[in-house]
Structures are given as C-alpha cells and as structure tokens.
Amino acid sequence: MGKSKTKNQKKARVEADHVAEEAYSTVPHSFVFHRGQVGKNVGQLIQDMRTVMQPYTAESLRVRKKNVLKDFVAMAGPLGVTHFMIFSKTDSSVNMRLARLPKGPTLNFRVLKYSLIKDVVSSQKKHRMHEQQFTHHPLIILSNFGVDGMHIKLMSTMFQNMFPSINVQKVNLNNIKRCVLFTYDPTSQEIQFRHYSLKVVPVGMSRGVKKLMQEKFPNMSKFEDISELLIKGTNLSESEAEPDGEDNITELPQLYSGRGNIASQKSAVRLTEIGPRMTLQLIKIQEGMGDGNVLYHSTISKTEEEIQEILERKEAQLKEKEERRKHQEQNVAKKKEQRAEKKSLEGIKKKTSEADEDSEVEDPGMQDGQTADVQSDDDEEYYRQAVGQEPDEDMFPRAKKRKLAPGSSSKEFKAPKRKRPTGQHGDKPGKEPQGKRWKKSREGEKAFGQKRQPAGKAYLFKCKSKLNDGINTFI
Helix, strand or coil: CHHHHHHHHHHHHHHHHHHHHHHHHHCCCEEEEECCCCCHHHHHHHHHHHHHCCCCECCCCCCCCCCCHHHHHHHHHHHCCCEEEEEEECCCCEEEEEEECCCCCEEEEEEEEEECHHHHHHCCCCCCCCHHHHCCCCEEEEECCCCCCHHHHHHHHHHHHCCCCCCCCCCCHHHCCEEEEEEEECCCCEEEEEEEEEEEEECCCCHHHHHHHCCCCCCCCCCCCHHHHHHCCCCCCCCCCCCCCCCCEEECCCCCCCCCCCCCCEEEEEEEECCCEEEEEEEEEECCCCCCCEEEECCCCCCHHHHHHHHHHHHHHHHHHHHHHHHHHHHHHHHHHHHHHHHHHHHHHHHHHHHHHHHCCCCCCCCCCCCCCCCCCHHHHHHHHHHCCCCCCCCCCCCCCCCCCCCCCCCCCCCCCCCCCCCCCCCCCCCCCCCCCCCCCCCCCCCCCCCCCCCCHHHHHHHHHHHHHHHHHHC
C-alpha cells in the first residue's frame, strides 16, 4: 500500500510540473531595460517597473554599453520573451517604448510625470506591501479606452497582452493581490498609470467586532459593558475608520483569505497605492521593432501623396539592400571556392614533397641482399678520398641522382681536414714547443712503438757485410 502511494505521489508531482511548465510558457514575458544614459532616478523607475511586471520578467537583467537592440531580440526567442519596455532619456524628456516581439508594432510614449515606489509609500500613513503580493501577476484594468480611433484600440490591445489573461470561470481569487490601472483622458490624450495593492474585508459588522475577529483587542477600560464595544466601537484609530460605500462592496463568489471573508457574503474591496505612478502621452506608432513605417503620429500629419512618396522611397531602399546582400553572398561564395582550390593545390604539393623525401630515405625494414632504392653519392666519394681505392659494387647500393636546384653546382665531396689538438701534447698556434715533445718520425728513424729499419742501399750493404763475416768465421 505504501509503495503504490509513493508511485502515485511521484506521478502526480510530475504531471503538476508538466502543467506548470506549459502554463509558464504560454503567458507573456517581458524585458524592462534602458538605452543610453538615463540617470539615477530613471534607473530606479526601471527597477520599479520590473517589480510591477513580476513574476514574468527578468528582475536582474544587466545591460552593458556595447549591447544593441539586436542582442536583446536574439535572446528573447529562446527565453520566450514577448514584450520589450525600453526607457530612454533626452535633455528635454523621458521616453518609453513598448514593443511586441518579434515583428512589432512599437508604441512610443513620452513620460510627462512619474513617481517612484519610495515616494508613494513615504506619503502614506499606513502602506500595505509584502513579498507574497508579487508571487502572482497583477489584474489589469482599462478605463475609458472605448473611444473611437485606431491608435486607441491598438494601445488597449498592447496593454492587455502585456499581462496574462484571466479565465473568469477558473480563477482563484486568493491569487489576485495586486491590480494595474490604465486610465485614458480623451481631452488631454494622456494615460494615467497606477499600481495598487488589493485587500478584502467583511462588511455588515461593527468595527469593534472586526477588531475581535482580527485578534486585536482594544482598550475597554472605559466601557461598563461589552455591548458598548459592539455598538459604539470607540477608541479606534482614524485609519481603521475607513468608510465603505456601494462602489467597493461586492458579494464574494468563493472563499477569500482573511477573517470573515466567506463565500456568498458581502465584503469590501480596498485599494492601497504602492507605486510607481506615471503620466504617459502617445507620440507615434511604428511597424516592426521601431524601424518600419509610421502608422500614427500625434503631432505630424501627412497627405496621401507624401505617404506614397515615403513608401516608394522605402521600397527602393529595401530593393537596394537586397541587391547588396545578394552581391555580398556571391563574393563570399567566390572567396570560399578560391580558398578551397588553394588548399587543394597546397595539399597536392605537400603530398608530392613528402613522397620525394620518403623515397630518399633508406627503408629500415629492408632484407639482406636487397639494394636500396636511393643512396647518396657522397659515401662513395668519401671512400675514394679516405682509402684511395674504388669501392666494391656491393658495398654501396646504386643511387638515383638528385635533381639539382636551379643555380646550384655539383662539387666533389672533400673529407674534412683534422685539426691538430692544442691540449697537453699539442702546440699552441704561433708558439714554439716547450719542454719534451714527441718528435715526428723521419725516414729511416725509429717511430714510436715500431722497430727502426734502415732503408735503401745501406740496408743491403749491411746485410752483405754480415754474410761475409759469417762465412769467414766458418772457414
């Protein structure tokens, strides 16, 4: 029984991980970064916007000066990133671009005003922000975006697709802890961005009962009976005496976290701003990643002729670019062919040179009685110089004559001359011998280690005289 339970648990865990991976890959992801020098305050605004886009954004994304937009586009595909939020700063304004990957469009906004999270929190007496609020994506609310206009519909669609969609039938209310509000003003054409923390409290009971349910016991020293606490609700702080009206009271369809929030009971939804806040103005909309045709511009309007002229100029530029690309590809292919031919010729030359060198070297595994294919003539010439006789035919194998390099001449090999040693028994050059030295043996004198033999007629004369003396003594 225990083994089957363990197997079922493992199987359920694997299925849950698989479902979570699929759900994670289907939701939109974003990169929030800057281009150029933006300063400290705009850099903090970027960090605050990453906090808003959690958990489906890169919180610790690092941007270097040498990075270009193509680098982010190349990394967005494998990571499943669908939107870019790019901030930049000029001398007169702060700009924000929203881009949809991979083919656009790109919306260019001007940030008229902005406040950071620390500014919003510091202005409140009691703020409500904790880490559990950022484990799930926020709820997006669009207000006054029903105005006619292509740019208005495109804006609302872009804002909606930046955050995951919610299935009303299957949503868990306990996962909704934050909300993002976009409000459009048709008169000024400005968009207000706000970020709120969401809290649900029960209604229909006095504040004293709410205190007891929250396990916060008020000071009842002035009360004579506990009924005074339930009826009057005195000695409560001003922040707790928050009025609830018809606008924020609703009936809960399911159980919500918090004491007293029961299904099918009325509860009040309270919003606490946690920042940041921005006031945006749409400047223009472009096709692609900021390099396509301008679909809408808030300040510049052009006639149909001017638009047609721009389109024709754009088409001519695209054709010229395509021709340059084809020409460049042809040049690259030609260079590759030339490089391959050069490598093949060099390989052939190298093989032939190696074969020639191998043919000039004697094979060490050659059997007795076999003659070598190639033998140098220098050995025969050295033998003639040293011995003074012609070598036998079998002494040196016959060699093929080497081809002489151009400009070189064939010269006979001469044996190197041996120098006389200048050690203990040798004379130094330029000096006379000192002390006892070995003398050179002359003709007729006794050499070292040999008997002295007289040479020539003197030797014969002496032999004759000795022979005559012996004959005389015998007689």
